Amino acid sequence: MSEPRTAAAVPAGTALTTQTLIAARGLKKTYGSGPAAFHALRGVDLDVRQGETLAIVGKSGSGKSTLMHLLALLDSPSAGTLEVMGQDARTLKPAQVNDIRNSAFGFVFQQFFMIPNASVLENVELPLKIGGVPAHDRRRKALAVLEQVEMADKANNRATDLSGGQKQRMVIARAIVNEPRVVFADEPTGNLDTATGQVIEDLLFGLNESAGITLVIVTHDEDLAARCSRQLSLRDGLVVAQEAGA
Ligand code: ADP
Numbered sequence: 001m002s003e004p005r006t007a008a009a010v011p012a013g014t015a016l017t018t019q020t021l022i023a024a025r026g027l028k029k030t031y032g033s034g035p036a037a038f039h040a041l042r043g044v045d046l047d048v049r050q051g052e053t054l055a056i057v058g059k060s061g062s063g064k065s066t067l068m069h070l071l072a073l074l075d076s077p078s079a080g081t082l083e084v085m086g087q088d089a090r091t092l093k094p095a096q097v098n099d100i101r102n103s104a105f106g107f108v109f110q111q112f113f114m115i116p117n118a119s120v121l122e123n124v125e126l127p128l129k130i131g132g133v134p135a136h137d138r139r140r141k142a143l144a145v146l147e148q149v150e151m152a153d154k155a156n157n158r159a160t161d162l163s164g165g166q167k168q169r170m171v172i173a174r175a176i177v178n179e180p181r182v183v184f185a186d187e188p189t190g191n192l193d194t195a196t197g198q199v200i201e202d203l204l205f206g207l208n209e210s211a212g213i214t215l216v217i218v219t220h221d222e223d224l225a226a227r228c229s230r231q232l233s234l235r236d237g238l239v240v241a242q243e244a245g246a
């Protein structure tokens with residue numbers, strides 16, 4: 001376990017201000033309109049800080065995935081503002097949004113979004129391909145991250161043939177192949193048995209510890225949430241509690 005982060009533990013010369021990567025103010029999201037309108041988020045304020053591990057918790061339907069999708073620029077809010085690495089999301093052109101998503105963010109979602117008939121290696125190379133990285137470098141980087149998640153021996157297997165835990169490892173490899181600032185994970189251990197979930201959890205926290213990657217994790221799992229440096233609790237589309245954790 002790491003020591004509590006106190007001011008005294010910060011080495012001399014280190015800036016004491018923690019950089020805010022994503023700042024959300026008054027975020028609202030309404031699905032549908034008229035009498036069928038559903039207010040999934042009803043005004044959420046949140047700062048995601050560089051290097052933190054943030055858990056978003058709450059009952060099913062409380063708006064966790066909706067909030068994560070907004071923070072990750074996968075969807076637009078109905079109201080409120082979002083600043084991503086100093087830029088107002090409303091001013092970003094679609095190409096800039098794609099660029100941030102592809103180069104600064106990594107995604108670990110339950111719906112794996114795999115290219116089904118492609119190999120593990122091709123799936124992991126995808127963000128690099130989108131980013132225009134030449135084939136030779138793509139291969140080298142993809143193999144390096146597959147090594148990191150202990151899946152190098154599965155590089156040429158068909159992605160669809162993998163077990164749940166192996167798919168999740170592949171998805172993590174793909175999420176980090178571009179060396180992102182933030183990894184967003186939605187119930188990353190939700191479909192896995194306890195032992196495999198633990199491996200995936202350790203992988204994610206290892207990225208935070210070794211590479212300083214910021215983690216934003218939606219989870220039902222109390223142990224996983226407790227391991228995060230902060231927990232944000234949602235109920236009916238509102239933040240009801242914020243706690244500092246591990
Ligand atoms: P959580 O991840 O906490 O389970 P979600 O953010 O997925 O919750 O959903 C919050 C609420 O918004 C739920 O009641 C859900 O049914 C509703 N919702 C989510 N996505 C849509 C959508 N595309 N259209 C209509 N309602 C939606």
Ligand code: MG
Pocket residue numbers: 064065066186218
């Ligand atoms: Mg969800």
